[in-house]
Each structure stands twice: as structure tokens, then as C-alpha cells.
Amino acid sequence: METIAPKCINQLVKELNSHQVHSNELVSGIVSSISFDRYEIEAFNTFNHNLKDSYGRKLVYDSDRFKILVMSWLPGDFTAIHNHGYTEWGSVHFFGEATHRLYENSHGTLDVICKEQFGEGQNAAVCGNLTHLMGNNGKKAFVTLHIYGKDSDENKVADDAMVYLPEFQKVATTSGTAYLNLDRSLIKSETPYNAFSDEMIFDYFKLIAPFYCRNNQSELLKKLESKINNEIFS
Numbered sequence: 001m002e003t004i005a006p007k008c009i010n011q012l013v014k015e016l017n018s019h020q021v022h023s024n025e026l027v028s029g030i031v032s033s034i035s036f037d038r039y040e041i042e043a044f045n046t047f048n049h050n051l052k053d054s055y056g057r058k059l060v061y062d063s064d065r066f067k068i069l070v071m072s073w074l075p076g077d078f079t080a081i082h083n084h085g086y087t088e089w090g091s092v093h094f095f096g097e098a099t100h101r102l103y104e105n106s107h108g109t110l111d112v113i114c115k116e117q118f119g120e121g122q123n124a125a126v127c128g129n130l131t132h133l134m135g136n137n138g139k140k141a142f143v144t145l146h147i148y149g150k151d152s153d154e155n156k157v158a159d160d161a162m163v164y165l166p167e168f169q170k171v172a173t174t175s176g177t178a179y180l181n182l183d184r185s186l187i188k189s190e191t192p193y194n195a196f197s198d199e200m201i202f203d204y205f206k207l208i209a210p211f212y213c214r215n216n217q218s219e220l221l222k223k224l225e226s227k228i229n230n231e232i233f234s
């Protein structure tokens with residue numbers, strides 16, 4: 001992919017290509033130095049994404065070393081809990097207020113360790129083993145700009161990303177997609193997994209319920225509610 005518009009993306013590509021070795025500090029400095037025009041980035045929006053996809057995802061640049069994507073977040077859009085596979089460095093730039101959760105796998109159990117909001121103009125660092133979830137818990141749609149890169153020659157950026165799916169008691173691997181209720185065609189492998197802390201489950205189910213609501217998955221919602229009632233309040 002050689003020709004890229006708008007100018008701010010071209011500048012980002014040029015700056016990233018001018019370094020052989022990258023760290024998150026370097027990438028954060030580059031991203032902070034560029035004046036991103038929200039309206040130019042919004043031209044790549046996928047707010048019309050299929051509502052069965054839990055957010056909009058558009059690739060705007062791809063090379064051996066890094067990918068740039070624009071993600072689109074309608075109210076109620078969320079990722080599944082995921083990491084970024086072989087990504088060695090990266091960044092997310094926010095053009096609206098996003099809900100974010102950070103997770104840690106401690107002794108085989110996944111727990112939520114940080115609940116936060118990111119605002120317009122903020123940047124967050126990304127690496128392969130960052131296990132997180134993000135989405136739109138507000139009322140206004142927005143986009144985010146994502147950079148995922150690696151300097152080593154082995155593997156592909158974001159390949160073998162792990163996606164935790166507590167509502168199906170499993171963990172899957174994908175080529176980077178982190179949709180809720182992943183379509184089978186996007187799953188590379190999957191393993192049964194059901195070691196989640198009660199706090200994590202309660203928080204997660206509240207965040208993802210609107211997605212299953214809009215897709216009329218009432219049976220699954222009932223299952224989630226019953227799990228919360230049985231495990232949290234009994």
C-alpha cells in the first residue's frame with residue numbers, strides 16, 4: 001500500500017519508516033508530534049459496520065513492519081478481551097471518550113486490574129502481551145487510530161492474538177480481530193477456558209450486554225444474568 005491520504009497518515013508512516021528500531025517511547029513521541037485532524041481520520045470511519053461485528057475496523061496502511069487501522073465505535077460497541085499477538089510496539093490515539101479495561105492473568109485466573117476512561121487527544125501504548133478491552137459506553141460515536149508494529153522478522157504483526165470469551169468459556173486466537181461473539185471464520189484456534197474472577201465477570205458482562213441486546217441474543221443474555229446472580233449475589 002503506497003499511496004496514503006490524508007497528510008497526517010503519510011507523515012506518521014514516513015516518521016515510523018525513518019527508524020529501524022522502535023520502542024513505545026519513540027512511537028509515543030512520534031504520535032504526539034503529529035497534529036491529527038479528526039475530520040480527516042473520520043473519513044475512514046466504518047460507523048455503518050454490520051451490527052453483528054462489535055465495532056468497526058478499517059485497515060488504512062499495511063507493511064511488513066506495521067499496520068495502521070481506524071476503528072469506529074458506535075454507542076455500545078466493544079472489543080472482546082484480547083491481546084495483540086506478536087506486536088512489539090504500538091499506540092492508540094483517541095478522538096472521543098473511550099472506556100478501557102486492563103486485565104492480568106495471575107496464577108491462571110484472569111482479573112481486571114484497571115478501569116479507566118481515555119479522552120479525545122490522548123494516546124495509549126500497545127504491546128503484544130497487553131490484555132485489554134475497549135469500547136464506547138457513552139452516547140456519541142467516535143473513531144480511534146491504531147498502530148501495531150514489530151521490528152523482528154519472525155511472524156506477522158498482531159498474528160495469534162488471544163481473545164478471551166468468558167460468555168462461551170473459551171479463549172481463541174485470531175489474526176488480530178477482537179470482535180465479541182467471533183465468527184468461526186475468524187478463529188484460528190480455540191481452547192476451553194473458564195478461569196475468571198467474579199469482579200471481572202460482573203464488570204465485563206455489564207459492558208457487553210448492550211451488544212448482545214442489539215443482536216437479540218436473549219438466551220445468551222439470560223445465561224449471563226443467571227451467571228451474575230448465581231456467582232456474585234449467592
Ligand SMILES: [Fe+2]
Pocket residue numbers: 082083084132
Ligand atoms: Fe487492543
